[in-house]
Amino acid sequence: xxxxxxxxxxxxxxxxxxxxxxxxxxxxxxxxxxxxxxxxxxxxxxxxxxxxxxxxxxxxxxxxxxxxxxxxxxxxxxxxxxxxxxxxxxxxxxxxxxxxxxxxxxxxxxxxxxxxxxxxxxxxxxxxxxxxxxxxxxxxxxxxxxxxxxxxxxxxxxxxxxxxxxxxxxxxxxxxxxxxxxxxxxxxxxxxxxxxxxxxxxxxxxxxxxxxxxxxxxxxxxxxxxxxxxxxxxxxxxxxxxxxxxxxxxxxxxxxxxxxxxxxxxxxxxxxxxxxxxxxxxxxx
Numbered sequence: 001x002x003x004x005x006x007x008x009x010x011x012x013x014x015x016x017x018x019x020x021x022x023x024x025x026x027x028x029x030x031x032x033x034x035x036x037x038x039x040x041x042x043x044x045x046x047x048x049x050x051x052x053x054x055x056x057x058x059x060x061x062x063x064x065x066x067x068x069x070x071x072x073x074x075x076x077x078x079x080x081x082x083x084x085x086x087x088x089x090x091x092x093x094x095x096x097x098x099x100x101x102x103x104x105x106x107x108x109x110x111x112x113x114x115x116x117x118x119x120x121x122x123x124x125x126x127x128x129x130x131x132x133x134x135x136x137x138x139x140x141x142x143x144x145x146x147x148x149x150x151x152x153x154x155x156x157x158x159x160x161x162x163x164x165x166x167x168x169x170x171x172x173x174x175x176x177x178x179x180x181x182x183x184x185x186x187x188x189x190x191x192x193x194x195x196x197x198x199x200x201x202x203x204x205x206x207x208x209x210x211x212x213x214x215x216x217x218x219x220x221x222x223x224x225x226x227x228x229x230x231x232x233x234x235x236x237x238x239x240x241x242x243x244x245x246x247x248x249x250x251x252x253x254x255x256x257x258x259x260x261x262x263x264x265x266x267x268x269x270x271x272x273x274x275x276x277x278x279x280x281x282x283x284x285x
Contacts, residue, residue, distance in 0.1 A: 027227045029241055030193070031257040032172020033248035035221035039205075040252060051093040054103040054208070056080045062110030062170075066197055070233035071111060079109055082239055083203065086246030101208045103220065108202040109238070111229050112167045114195060164194050171200055172224035176255050190256075193228075199237045200226035203249065221250045227261065 058076045083105075084094055095101060168174040173190050176182065182190070202225075207218040225245035227237055240261035248257065 027232065027237075027240060027261050029225055029227045029244040029259050029261050030171070030173075031245045031248050031253075031259065032176075032224040033221070033245075033251045033253045033257070034172075034223075035250055035252035036219065039220040039250070043250065049091060051091045052103055053093050053095045053097070053101040054087070054105055054205075055094060055096075055098050055101050056083075057104050057106045059106045059108040059202075059204075060110075062108070062113070062200075064111035064113045064197060065115075066111065066229075068111060068197075068229070068234065070235050074234050074238055076107070076109075079107060079201065079238055079242075082242050083107065083201075083246075086242055087249060089246070090249060092249075098208075099212055104206050104208040104211065106204040106206065108204075109200065111234070112170065112194075112198045112200065112226075114167070114197050115164065167194050167198075170202070170224070171198065171226045172222075173256065181255070197229040198226040199229045199232075199234055199241065200224065201238065201241050201245075205250070221252070223248050223251075 061071075061076075063071060084092075087094075087105075092103070098104075165174075168177060168190075171194075173194065177187060177190055202222065204222045205220040207216075207220055210216045210218045223245060225241050225248075227241060229237070244259045244261040
């Protein structure tokens with residue numbers, strides 16, 4: 001469920017030229033992309049060249065537990081203008097007509113808040129030790145005679161820590177970690193990723209017309225993307241994150257996707273104009 005909280009600024013973009021530095025020092029980005037069936041059907045049945053008008057809503061900033069000054073060095077407007085470049089590739093067109101736009105895009109960003117890991121407390125240092133705690137594979141046969149293997153993972157004491165559970169949902173890991181599709185080693189890997197600070201951006205697309213006319217917050221699509229924060233500033237990370245994940249905007253993809261942030265292309269972006277102040281509504285991931 002969505003809760004809009006502390007949405008502060010409604011913004012739009014006007015076209016102008018701005019230089020974006022080349023991307024370097026490739027990192028692995030993990031992406032979770034979901035879209036509603038109605039949105040997918042509408043996009044597939046309509047013209048691919050038809051523009052989708054939109055505006056941005058400033059969502060929630062997550063500062064985590066670390067003293068990372070690079071997070072406050074980046075403004076929301078910088079993140080929005082970088083997103084706008086890649087949205088344009090999918091015929092998303094920003095306009096100042098907030099009441100007439102097709103979509104409003106809520107953007108949350110920041111770094112995960114990480115608590116001391118259960119593995120460190122319990123001295124778990126290998127996948128084998130982890131497997132002893134987290135269950136074993138189960139084979140099942142379908143009516144067609146096909147055999148599939150799932151891993152019925154026993155809930156770890158890790159999940160008693162609200163922080164780690166919330167981070168798994170924030171980053172889009174939760175469903176994949178609990179749908180029985182992962183091998184123990186894969187589950188262990190995701191648990192390890194949740195044990196380190198990760199920079200992230202979450203873009204949530206709402207049906208703007210339903211919001212205007214019916215005050216209904218219908219989600220069209222959500223894309224969540226993150227990378228390891230250690231060894232990199234958020235100033236370096238956010239263009240890499242957006243560039244790597246942008247192909248998944250508005251898409252529905254099962255599970256998690258992993259991509260390298262190694263595109264060194266240069267792009268042009270738009271100038272930001274603040275057009276109004278929004279009221280205090282919901283914005284929770």
